[in-house]
Amino acid sequence: MSQSSSNTKTLVLSEKAQIFAALGDETRLKLVTRLADGEAHSITQLAEGFPLTRQAITKHLRVLEGVGLVHSVKTGRESQFQLDPKPMDDLKVYIAEVSKRWDDHLDRLKNFLESSD
Amino acid sequence: MSQSSSNTKTLVLSEKAQIFAALGDETRLKLVTRLADGEAHSITQLAEGFPLTRQAITKHLRVLEGVGLVHSVKTGRESQFQLDPKPMDDLKVYIAEVSKRWDDHLDRLKNFLESSD
């Protein structure tokens, strides 16, 4: 099984960068925030309140879909989008790892300073 | 005190998007990962191992610096860069909020299904 096709293994760095990049746009971050209610929303619904065309919102949704942050189900003539929180959890794990290494560094520094008293 | 100058208040969405965007590049994510050791590194040190020029790495470091993910201290002729984990913690908080709302949705769904047994 390849790393990228697994749902449990650690993502490679480039995949994490893509998820970060997908969230690195204010419009997309607002869409994610709105979809965090857990409900499915149509494109027209999601586009309401943005000073952008429906097509622009569609493009943003496709970017989010591309990294697995949302998925869409077509019901009749509507595309219902829903959040998939898994990629955000992967980012949380990455951030936690970086924070841990940083904290370990602070501990080493603290021990060094205490041992030289 | 304005929201953006505070060190404790919640960031506005556009600031979060900028931090996500800063991490949304594989080269910058590698730099952050390398700097997670807590040590300060010069630009030349950080550029080693990348198939890029020193100037390209410098630009990436300035992007990270722009959102507060790193800071540099000039010692002699060297610029020493060091990680600042605070912005990543802000992202962790954002992700946790989205996850919580998502979990609340699942709970409501579960309760609804159980009540209709």
Next chain:
DNA sequence: TGTTTATGCAACAAGTTAGTTGCATAACGA
């Protein structure tokens, strides 16, 4: 069936990003 509503697709423009090269400056060290 004819109209309205929801979406998809494609082409285009403008702005941003990521990278390069060339040159300048300034600190180290023999």
Next chain:
DNA sequence: TCGTTATGCAACTAACTTGTTGCATAAACA
């Protein structure tokens, strides 16, 4: 002081991103 090392600044290019408009399609519905 002179050569080497570390960095900064500016101009330029290529590619990508973000947004638009116009048109096509397909479902809902009176």
